[in-house]
Amino acid sequence: MGERKGSNKYYPPDFDPKKIPRIRKPKNHQTKVRNMLPDSIRCNTCGNYISQGTKFNCRKEEVIGETYLGLKISRFYFKCTKCCAELIMKTDPQNSGYVVESGATRTYDQHEEEEQAEESGDALSSLEKRTLVSKREIEVMAALDEMKSMKARRMSVSIDSLLEGLSRRNKDDEEEAKEEDAVLIKSIRFGKQRRIDEEETDDKKRRMEEIDEKKKPKAKRLACGKSPSQISSVRIKTSKKEKTTSMGLASLCHNYGTDEED
Incomplete structure (x- = not known):
């Protein structure tokens, strides 16, 4: 349906945008805004209670000369639902809330109740909070001193x-x-190293055996190249042969004498 509406505008050939006067709005220019109440309030003129979250058509403007850390503060104007008295509220960025300037009072204020509780009887809680704050301040100061000392060392x-x-x-x-x-x-210790160690031990054993063999006394050999054991065996054999020959000759001589007598 949008394409059926004539949204195009005609600009004549002699149109000059510089001739259009600029509208300069004042700094405290008010704009219409629909807003909701952040807290429950009570009207001072009629005593009507307005609960939190009720919607209003209010006028908004920026507060001149008031800022918090560069944040602008705005003011809202709205009317009571019963007597139509004008009520004014203002933003409070420092406490992340709103402040009622005129025409009404807040029924519940968290900051005021905390202050009253500290003053009335919660001495221990107030002391704990103060000690925590003092500890934080001491830690911050110690950290700053350390940073200063580190910078001085680095500079030196x-x-x-x-x-x-x-x-x-x-x-x-x-x-x-x-x-x-x-x-x-x-x-x-790797596998190859173990093999090398085993080979070295085997070589050592062989060398020790060779040394022991060299230290043992050797058997004496004669000029003919035979050992005394071999010579003794030969002598025993020759003596046995000589005994047999002598016994044979004796028997022959005995037999020979007997034959001659016959």
Whole structure:
């Protein structure tokens, strides 16, 4: 349905936008706004209670000469629902709330009740709050002193000394790392190293056996190249042969004498 409405405007050829006068609004220019009550209030003229959250058509303006940390403060004008008396409220960014300026009073004020409770009988709670605040202040002051001391130290230290200290630290770290690596390598035993150790032990055993054999006394050999044991066995054999031959000759001689007598 929007395309059926004639929204285009005709500008004649002799139109000059510079000739249009500019409307300069005052600083305290009021605008119509629909707002809701942030707190329950009571009208001072008729005593009517207006609950929190009721909607009003109010007039809004900026307060001249009042700001809080660069935030602008605005004022609202609205009327009572019963007697139509004008009521005025203002924003309070410091306490994140609203303040009733004139025409009414707030039925419940959290800040006022807290102050009254502290003054009346909650001495312990007030003391706890004060101690917490003092502790925070002390911590903040200590942190500021530390920051100042650190800045002073940094200002006194030169860049060359810092670079030298960093280089020394890096060298020390590298040396420590090398020592740790060497200790680790010595502690680790691989399979090949075990084989090498076994071979070395075998070689040592062989050498010891060879040394023991060399230390043992050798058997004496004669000029002919035979050992005394072999010679003794030969002598025993020759003596046995000689005994057999002598016994045979004796029997022959005995037999020979008997034949001649016959």
